[in-house]
Amino acid sequence: MRKSATIFAIFFSLLAAVPSGAADAIRLSTVVIDAGHGGKDPGCVSRDGKTYEKDLTIAISKSISSKITAAYPDVKVILTRDDDTYVTLSGRADAANNASADLFISIHINATGTGTSANGFSVHCLGQSSKKGNDLFSKNLELCKRENSVIFLEDDYKTKYQGFDPSDEQSYIFFSLMQSAHLGQSLEFAEDVERAMRGGPIKNSRGVSQDPFWVLWRTTMPAVLIECGFISNPDDLAALRTEEGIDGIAEGIFNAFSTFKKRYDRENAPAAGDKKEDKAAPASGKDKAPESGKDKAAEPASGTVYGTQVLAIGKKMKEGDPFFKGEKFFMVEGTKINRYLVGFSTDRSEAKKEFQRLKKIFPDSFFVKAENGKTVLDR
Ligand SMILES: [Zn+2]
Structure with a gap:
């Protein structure tokens, strides 16, 4: 027993003696959780006018935040808003970029203009897919237009967003050149989320896709946007209106975070390629x-x-x-x-x-x- 303890002590002192630089541990240490909408921007509203997307996104975001903080006290969790305030899309991306966050998670709730049958959660990242039918423009353009359209709430959106018009299909062509260096990790995390949310309070999975969301384009780290369910669907809404529903959704996203963090920390572990x-x-x-x-x-x-x-x-x-x-x-x-x-x-x-x-x-x-x-x- 004593002997092995000594060996361990030597082992750890050797580890500590590894020269710094390349050998420094790179860990996932900062995550930004972005509660969609807020303040004058309610987001989607339930058919009876009683439930707002902005209230659901903040409830889910806060729940994810407390789960992460409890499990990983060393991880810094930043919320782009923690009350009912209006934050611009660029303000959300800036918050993540300025904090040099390692992961960006944007929380939203979906809706359809007419009908109530569309339901389920979906996970999105930016980029051009190699899979046919999963590409930019081919899917979810209406959803992207709606989520991006909060830009219109800003007075100076024309100059600030360099002429990008969220309602104009032509505007989306410029996204095709704006690819991300982080797509690999974004996709991996999106798949973690999709898997972890299955069997949760929102029953139907609409899968992972790549779509032109402005906020994902402007963030400079792995980034996903989650549409947690449909406010326009009675079953999804019933779940979203309960504490257990909110907690269950947050639990799924938290579990995905854990999976992603473990992989991230392992893959970027010091000198991973040297001996093992x-x-x-x-x-x-x-x-x-x-x-x-x-x-x-x-x-x-x-x-x-x-x-x-x-x-x-x-x-x-x-x-x-x-x-x-x-x-x-x-x-x-x-x-x-x-x-x-x-x-x-x-x-x-x-x-x-x-x-x-x-x-x-x-x-x-x-x-x-x-x-x-x-x-x-x-x-
Ligand atoms: Zn939204």
């Missing part, structure tokens, strides 16, 4: 990724590559695509998502130097280490 490589990199079979990325992008043949991740997307991008602004890219091929690095090199310090330049050109980019068909954060 076999354990830390179960993504075998994807190792051919560096080769295919090599086609035109020259350089690294295999092993570890460092670079600035600027894009994660289902489809394969072509060299010279305007998205990359003249930068050569290196593609890390995954099963669902391909991740694109610019300023890449097998030499960490060289790639890091490039990152200083590139982060000004690609504001939501981040520095990663690519290995075995995956990328992990490297700060």
